[in-house]
Amino acid sequence: MSTSKEYDAMTEEERTAFDAAARKKEAEEQAALPYVWRQTLVDLDVSVQVPKGTRSKDLVVDIKKKSLTVGLKGQEPIIKGALFKDIKVDDSTWTLDNQQEINIHLEKYKGTEWWKCVIEGHPEIDTTKINPENSKLSDLDGETRGMVEKMMFDQRQKAAGKPTSDDLKKAEALKRFQAQHPELDFSQAKMG
Structure with a gap:
């Protein structure tokens, strides 16, 4: 097996040939299993x-x-x-x-x-060569689905230059705190 440095130094043709040989060897070894x-x-x-x-x-x-x-x-x-x-x-x-x-x-x-x-x-x-089947969100359990949906939302928000779900949570918490403490002056506060 070549190292990742050796692999990176290969031309596209050499990589294709190397990968094909590796897949062939792997397939032969797997086929020999009982x-x-x-x-x-x-x-x-x-x-x-x-x-x-x-x-x-x-x-x-x-x-x-x-x-x-x-x-x-x-x-x-x-x-x-x-x-x-x-x-x-x-x-x-x-x-x-x-x-x-x-x-x-x-x-x-x-x-x-x-x-x-x-x-x-x-x-x-x-x-590293496994190509998993595409799964649907409906295939996931509730907790995992929620986590994936949050990640997808945050990724879309970041790409659009908008606040992530965590940023929105912090802003909402600050708004609630300000409403509970109107006597405090937040005009000079720096957020970040």
Whole structure:
């Protein structure tokens, strides 16, 4: 892997070739894994193929905060190791679909980051190249939605040269204080 200085010194053509080679190598490494995975900022889904006709009682699926074990009873595990980051065990699940595919849903403990891999030591992906799907504000929980809407409002206000929500709050608080204390002279006060 080249350093960011070396990368910055490359021509556009060299960067394109370097990125293409890196993506090809990454795709080959991921394809060689005994599972397929995808992620969002808040969760991660892992699919593992097992022999057709497999039943739940034939499986060992052990989901812990810091580790994951998946396999067939009496055989070497298909997946076994420390997770890249912690998960919320109570919000993580697994299912056996069509008696041939184990689907594991892992809820990230910190739901605001991309994982480089599922299991420590497994081939990593370049998280800087992830293009997340566009999400709608309605997909977000109330608190997160409110925070994003406030940020969007402040960004629009700044771009228009207008006061941000914090500036408006301060001005409103000052106005209330002045109304409660008309005896004070604010004509020489400097705000900033």
